[in-house]
Amino acid sequence: MTTTRRRSAGSPAGVARKEVIIRAAAKVFAQNGFSVATVRDVADEADMLSGSLYYYFDSKESIVEQVLVEYFDTQIRAYEQALDGAQDAADRLERLVAEALRSTVTHREHLLILQNDWQYVGPMAGIVERQSQIEKLWLRTIQEGIDEGALRSDIDARMMYRTILGAVQTVIRWFDPRGRVTIDEVIAVQTAILLDGVRSPD
Amino acid sequence: MTTTRRRSAGSPAGVARKEVIIRAAAKVFAQNGFSVATVRDVADEADMLSGSLYYYFDSKESIVEQVLVEYFDTQIRAYEQALDGAQDAADRLERLVAEALRSTVTHREHLLILQNDWQYVGPMAGIVERQSQIEKLWLRTIQEGIDEGALRSDIDARMMYRTILGAVQTVIRWFDPRGRVTIDEVIAVQTAILLDGVRSPD
DNA sequence: GTCTATAGTCAGATAGAC
DNA sequence: GTCTATCTGACTATAGAC
Numbered sequence: 001m002t003t004t005r006r007r008s009a010g011s012p013a014g015v016a017r018k019e020v021i022i023r024a025a026a027k028v029f030a031q032n033g034f035s036v037a038t039v040r041d042v043a044d045e046a047d048m049l050s051g052s053l054y055y056y057f058d059s060k061e062s063i064v065e066q067v068l069v070e071y072f073d074t075q076i077r078a079y080e081q082a083l084d085g086a087q088d089a090a091d092r093l094e095r096l097v098a099e100a101l102r103s104t105v106t107h108r109e110h111l112l113i114l115q116n117d118w119q120y121v122g123p124m125a126g127i128v129e130r131q132s133q134i135e136k137l138w139l140r141t142i143q144e145g146i147d148e149g150a151l152r153s154d155i156d157a158r159m160m161y162r163t164i165l166g167a168v169q170t171v172i173r174w175f176d177p178r179g180r181v182t183i184d185e186v187i188a189v190q191t192a193i194l195l196d197g198v199r200s201p202d
Numbered sequence: 203m204t205t206t207r208r209r210s211a212g213s214p215a216g217v218a219r220k221e222v223i224i225r226a227a228a229k230v231f232a233q234n235g236f237s238v239a240t241v242r243d244v245a246d247e248a249d250m251l252s253g254s255l256y257y258y259f260d261s262k263e264s265i266v267e268q269v270l271v272e273y274f275d276t277q278i279r280a281y282e283q284a285l286d287g288a289q290d291a292a293d294r295l296e297r298l299v300a301e302a303l304r305s306t307v308t309h310r311e312h313l314l315i316l317q318n319d320w321q322y323v324g325p326m327a328g329i330v331e332r333q334s335q336i337e338k339l340w341l342r343t344i345q346e347g348i349d350e351g352a353l354r355s356d357i358d359a360r361m362m363y364r365t366i367l368g369a370v371q372t373v374i375r376w377f378d379p380r381g382r383v384t385i386d387e388v389i390a391v392q393t394a395i396l397l398d399g400v401r402s403p404d
Numbered sequence: 405g406t407c408t409a410t411a412g413t414c415a416g417a418t419a420g421a422c
Numbered sequence: 423g424t425c426t427a428t429c430t431g432a433c434t435a436t437a438g439a440c
Binding site for chain 1: 235237238318320321322356357358361362364365366367368369370371372373375376388391392394395396397398399400
């Protein structure tokens with residue numbers, strides 16, 4: 001019985017091992033920042049030595065890219081699911097806001113990396129592409145809301161998108177998952193302020 | 203005639219030189235990020251050699267702290283001036299939002315450092331203190347608005363503050379001072395959305 | 405696959421000449 | 423005050439044993 005066989009019978013052991021590294025990297029990069037965290041820190045967290053990481057990844061950069069690409073692919077599905085079964089455009093926008101806020105808890109580490117190290121990870125090919133996919137999904141929803149008359153027509157859809165997302169994304173900088181305020185309370189507050197702010201005056 | 207005398211007759215030459223370094227550091231740290239930028243980069247930008255910086259500063263950390271403390275002291279005065287002569291609490295809040303947005307143009311570099319490298323600069327003594335001073339100023343204004351009945355009373359002042367500031371602060375990530383959209387247009391859009399969102403329903 | 409060992413580079417900071 | 427020169431340590435990445 002080899003070490004390989006013991007780790008996982010059905011699937012190749014390398015795949016599972018790669019996942020362990022990716023999870024370790026998410027934690028370490030989120031905690032210390034991408035440029036300050038070292039590949040040794042990641043290796044420690046994954047219970048291996050730094051040299052061994054290079055069997056799975058070409059570079060430190062390729063590790064963080066994999067970490068974030070995996071997150072984006074999950075998040076895009078979450079957004080699409082949130083839109084399914086919504087009544088009207090205003091309802092769809094509210095669901096996007098709620099989902100974005102929930103992700104600050106469920107994917108805290110990935111969002112911290114994205115925000116803190118945007119300068120380094122933003123230009124990576126796999127990220128540019130997925131980021132724009134998410135932006136399109138929001139813009140489509142907002143534009144439909146404007147066209148339907150549910151959202152105010154005096155403000156550009158992209159400006160609305162940026163204002164809303166700015167408010168939502170920075171929640172991660174102060175929200176404490178173990179604090180007294182729950183994420184559902186934050187969702188209630190922010191949807192109240194932001195949706196009231198962009199709704200069409202009747 | 204010594205080099206010292208030539209630089210400035212009345213005031214000590216060292217003071218002016220220190221300002222040159224601080225300006226160079228603001229530019230370099232904003233451009234590359236604090237952890238990636240090197241003291242050699244700062245020295246290059248200030249037209250000196252890296253060793254010479256240590257005549258004026260104890261460490262790389264102390265340079266960035268000075269850079270930001272200087273900014274905060276300017277910004278606190280700007281906020282107080284913005285509040286002067288305002289009619290009511292809603293007007294005062296609108297002026298704070300406008301001033302915060304204007305600062306993303308006038309103090310772009312400092313705000314980029316604060317946001318990108320908050321993990322490293324946030325805990326510094328001189329910054330914690332001034333940051334909380336600014337927060338108090340916002341919270342006081344918002345609470346007065348709630349008490350006067352101008353702002354909605356179903357939402358906590360601190361939650362309002364955080365939602366508004368989140369939207370405002372992230373403008374720096376997409377706003378291009380040389381682009382087609384002016385900062386006054388951004389002010390118009392954001393005050394419209396955010397003030398409408400927090401105003402009391404009549 | 406994971407290890408040991410190390411090459412190669414560059415960082416922050418200091419000492420002492422001028 | 424600013425320079426030259428350098429120390430010490432830490433980093434990413436690689437080579438080759440096992």
